[in-house]
Amino acid sequence: MEAYEVFKDLAIILVAAKLFGLIARKFKTPQVVGEIIAGLIIGPSLLGWVETTDFLSEMAAIGVVLLMFTAGLETDLKDLKETGVTAFFVALMGVLTPLVFGTVMYLCFYGFDGFGTEKFLEALFIGTIMTATSVSITVQALRELGYLKGKLGTTIVSAAIIDDVMGIIVLTIVLGMKNGGSSILETLIKTLLFFVLAVGAGVIVYRLFKAYDKKYPHTRRIPIMGLAFCLVLSYVAEKYFGIADITGAYVAGVILCNMRDSEYIAEKMDINSYMLFGPVFFASIGIKTNIREFTLDILLFSVVFVIVALLSKIIGCSLVGKIAGFNWPDSLKMGVGMMTRGEVALIVSQKGLAAGMIEPVYFMAVIMLIIVSSIATPMILKSLFTKYPSPKA
Amino acid sequence: MEAYEVFKDLAIILVAAKLFGLIARKFKTPQVVGEIIAGLIIGPSLLGWVETTDFLSEMAAIGVVLLMFTAGLETDLKDLKETGVTAFFVALMGVLTPLVFGTVMYLCFYGFDGFGTEKFLEALFIGTIMTATSVSITVQALRELGYLKGKLGTTIVSAAIIDDVMGIIVLTIVLGMKNGGSSILETLIKTLLFFVLAVGAGVIVYRLFKAYDKKYPHTRRIPIMGLAFCLVLSYVAEKYFGIADITGAYVAGVILCNMRDSEYIAEKMDINSYMLFGPVFFASIGIKTNIREFTLDILLFSVVFVIVALLSKIIGCSLVGKIAGFNWPDSLKMGVGMMTRGEVALIVSQKGLAAGMIEPVYFMAVIMLIIVSSIATPMILKSLFTKYPSPKA
Numbered sequence: 001m002e003a004y005e006v007f008k009d010l011a012i013i014l015v016a017a018k019l020f021g022l023i024a025r026k027f028k029t030p031q032v033v034g035e036i037i038a039g040l041i042i043g044p045s046l047l048g049w050v051e052t053t054d055f056l057s058e059m060a061a062i063g064v065v066l067l068m069f070t071a072g073l074e075t076d077l078k079d080l081k082e083t084g085v086t087a088f089f090v091a092l093m094g095v096l097t098p099l100v101f102g103t104v105m106y107l108c109f110y111g112f113d114g115f116g117t118e119k120f121l122e123a124l125f126i127g128t129i130m131t132a133t134s135v136s137i138t139v140q141a142l143r144e145l146g147y148l149k150g151k152l153g154t155t156i157v158s159a160a161i162i163d164d165v166m167g168i169i170v171l172t173i174v175l176g177m178k179n180g181g182s183s184i185l186e187t188l189i190k191t192l193l194f195f196v197l198a199v200g201a202g203v204i205v206y207r208l209f210k211a212y213d214k215k216y217p218h219t220r221r222i223p224i225m226g227l228a229f230c231l232v233l234s235y236v237a238e239k240y241f242g243i244a245d246i247t248g249a250y251v252a253g254v255i256l257c258n259m260r261d262s263e264y265i266a267e268k269m270d271i272n273s274y275m276l277f278g279p280v281f282f283a284s285i286g287i288k289t290n291i292r293e294f295t296l297d298i299l300l301f302s303v304v305f306v307i308v309a310l311l312s313k314i315i316g317c318s319l320v321g322k323i324a325g326f327n328w329p330d331s332l333k334m335g336v337g338m339m340t341r342g343e344v345a346l347i348v349s350q351k352g353l354a355a356g357m358i359e360p361v362y363f364m365a366v367i368m369l370i371i372v373s374s375i376a377t378p379m380i381l382k383s384l385f386t387k388y389p390s391p392k393a
Numbered sequence: 394m395e396a397y398e399v400f401k402d403l404a405i406i407l408v409a410a411k412l413f414g415l416i417a418r419k420f421k422t423p424q425v426v427g428e429i430i431a432g433l434i435i436g437p438s439l440l441g442w443v444e445t446t447d448f449l450s451e452m453a454a455i456g457v458v459l460l461m462f463t464a465g466l467e468t469d470l471k472d473l474k475e476t477g478v479t480a481f482f483v484a485l486m487g488v489l490t491p492l493v494f495g496t497v498m499y500l501c502f503y504g505f506d507g508f509g510t511e512k513f514l515e516a517l518f519i520g521t522i523m524t525a526t527s528v529s530i531t532v533q534a535l536r537e538l539g540y541l542k543g544k545l546g547t548t549i550v551s552a553a554i555i556d557d558v559m560g561i562i563v564l565t566i567v568l569g570m571k572n573g574g575s576s577i578l579e580t581l582i583k584t585l586l587f588f589v590l591a592v593g594a595g596v597i598v599y600r601l602f603k604a605y606d607k608k609y610p611h612t613r614r615i616p617i618m619g620l621a622f623c624l625v626l627s628y629v630a631e632k633y634f635g636i637a638d639i640t641g642a643y644v645a646g647v648i649l650c651n652m653r654d655s656e657y658i659a660e661k662m663d664i665n666s667y668m669l670f671g672p673v674f675f676a677s678i679g680i681k682t683n684i685r686e687f688t689l690d691i692l693l694f695s696v697v698f699v700i701v702a703l704l705s706k707i708i709g710c711s712l713v714g715k716i717a718g719f720n721w722p723d724s725l726k727m728g729v730g731m732m733t734r735g736e737v738a739l740i741v742s743q744k745g746l747a748a749g750m751i752e753p754v755y756f757m758a759v760i761m762l763i764i765v766s767s768i769a770t771p772m773i774l775k776s777l778f779t780k781y782p783s784p785k786a
Contacts, residue, residue, distance in 0.1 A: 002631070003450060003451050003454035003638075004454070004627060004628050004631040004632060004638050005628075006451050006454065006455070007455075007458070007624040007625075007627050007628040007638065008624070008625075008628045008632075010455075010621075010624050011621045011622075011624035011625045011628065014617055014618075014620060014621040014624070015618070015621045018613075018614055018617050018618065018621075022614065054447070054448070055447070055448060055451050057396060058396050058399050058448050061396035061397070061399065062399070062400075062403075065400070220411075220667055220668075221411055221415065223668060224407055224411050224667070224668060224672075225407075225408070225411065227407060227668060227669070228403075228404045228407040228408045228411075231400040231401070231403050231404035231407070232400075232401075232404045234397060234400050235397050235398075235400040235401045235404065238395070238397040239397060239401075245396070245397050245400065268664055268668055271661055271664045271665065272664065272665055272668050272669065274613055274617070275613075275616060275617060275620060275661055275665050276620070276665065279617075
């Protein structure tokens with residue numbers, strides 16, 4: 001293929017993704033939803049203008065790694081310390097409840113034939129997709145309502161961050177069980193080993209970066225070396241530990257998140273993301289999904305998937321809130337605040353697709369979940385806060 | 394190839410390119426020289442850690458397009474109008490003299506066997522590589538000496554811009570003669586047609602962008618749509634006119650250069666360039682160049698190439714300066730100011746390599762030219778201005 005053929009694909013993706021991203025925003029849904037729909041339209045499902053190529057897949061792979069690295073970089077470790085225990089348990093239950101409910105739901109649909117079987121792993125993966133909270137819409141809603149900085153707001157935000165870490169651990173373990181075909185024990189050991197090594201190397205790398213950053217703050221070399229570190233950790237994770245590259249990228253971000261210039265790095269990554277790699281990643285999800293395979297059965301599955309995903313988060317998180325001493329309305333707000341899903345759910349699904357654990361057609365369920373949760377959350381939160389005001393910060 | 398294998402290549406390129414880029418800067422040479430040397434070291438010439446892959450070639454192709462688009466965006470049409478006629482003829486002679494001298498020099502080395510032959514085209518291409526002035530180092534030197542804003546300074550800068558446009562026209566014609574195997578007339582018509590259509594479409598696109606920019610200034614959609622436009626024009630140029638994609642990218646930049654947000658677009662492109670695509674492009678030049686093929690003959694050729702390239706620019710531009718009424722010292726300063734070469738010479742060489750018009754080993758001559766000219770220009774300019782001060786602005 002001539003190099004310039006790539007330009008055509010990229011131009012179509014950029015224009016379509018931006019166009020539908022803006023339309024999505026008009027409908028108060030996240031732009032990524034529009035970008036995926038753009039992919040559905042320009043892809044084989046409808047117009048057939050762009051097909052999946054090796055080049056696009058590799059660009060998309062870089063796109064995900066950039067997204068996860070940025071997510072890691074934006075982690076605020078201080079917030080975590082402050083709300084500590086409560087947030088930890090909110091996150092824990094916010095991960096475990098959907099994981100269990102999602103798995104059971106899949107098995108109800110397609111039958112149970114024993115632990116550790118192919119089908120069980122698929123079910124487990126559907127549960128895994130349900131685990132990751134995307135807090136950005138909740139943050140936006142809380143900010144508008146004036147409750148972002150209170151105890152409730154901080155707990156939700158911290159829980160969502162811890163939720164990400166836990167979600168990635170679950171993903172790592174579940175993928176490991178499939179990939180290596182190895183035992184759960186082996187996967188656990190590899191995962192543990194990776195995190196231990198990453199933390200060990202992380203301490204050294206963090207110090208190097210901190211010293212370097214002090215000497216040359218706000219220079220190009222800082223984000224470039226940061227990106228290189230992220231790529232190295234992604235590579236090492238996949239190559240030597242059989243762990244998802246996005247885990248490596250996320251951990252690289254968390255390692256560097258306390259640097260003075262972490263925001264500066266995140267900003268540069270963000271520009272690279274939204275200019276090219278991000279649209280390519282999200283649109284390529286749409287391009288890979290063939291809408292013609294969408295059946296009534298799958299529609300039914302998707303509806304139940306959305307309901308289970310939302311309710312399980314609300315139940316899990318609200319219960320912990322109540323036990324931690326919040327009143328019922330505040331506990332409920334916590335549950336609703338944690339129920340939004342976003343990019344990470346897609347990224348996880350993408351990994352599952354690559355590992356052969358789910359079919360592309362299930363992306364539709366995930367897309368529906370993102371749309372519904374991101375429209376419903378701000379509305380429900382607003383009415384809850386209006387009916388039952390919380391003490392302000 | 395697994396997607397994560399790409400991460401390793403990219404990480405190695407980023408670290409090596411940045412490292413040697415910084416070393417190059419210590420030695421007062423442009424960073425791109427360091428990035429190419431990094432490619433030589435990590436490539437098959439030495440360590441063999443990274444090899445040319447389809448993915449890297451495509452990334453590099455995007456990198457060049459970004460560079461040329463940014464160059465176009467940074468064009469200042471106002472400056473051009475002010476110095477007008479003189480700058481035009483300085484540029485014209487600054488393009489024609491090296492083109493002729495370079496062609497003749499190649500023929501002296503390898504023999505002449507008629508116009509229009511394969512060898513004649515190769516010779517013409519060596520001349521073409523010599524045409525493009527890179528004014529950034531001269532601008533830097535003039536700024537430090539305090540002569541950037543005077544009549545002399547403005548003329549040099551304007552001439553360098555016009556020089557770029559002419560250089561790209563020459564490149565387009567020479568490549569067209571090779572690519573289509575078509576007649577010079579056909580190539581000229583195609584080139585003319587492209588420029589006419591580009592200007593026509595450009596007027597419309599420019600108005601659309603201007604209106605859009607007024608409505609949504611400094612939003613992400615502006616640079617994204619700009620990039621899409623650049624990719625479309627690059628694609629159309631290659632696909633339908635047989636014209637180099639970089640010509641399309643450059644023209645796209647010039648079309649948008651008068652927009653209020655052109656700097657904003659250029660800034661975003663620049664970040665995308667220096668974070669990933671730029672280092673990949675320059676390093677991949679080094680990776681493609683096999684230093685083991687470097688012989689004494691080629692060394693001799695390179696030395697003569699550098700001398701001819703520098704002298705021809707000085708002679709051509711100084712003469713026009715004198716005719717336009719500058720005194721001899723000022724005319725000489727003009728010639729020296731115009732003799733620096735940079736990225737564009739590499740980009741042109743790269744195109745010639747892709748079209749099979751030069752061997753990778755001749756990159757060494759181009760790299761030497763960049764190194765020598767960028768070290769010599771500021772030194773010579775400084776001593777000329779010290780001995781023969783010009784009137785200040």
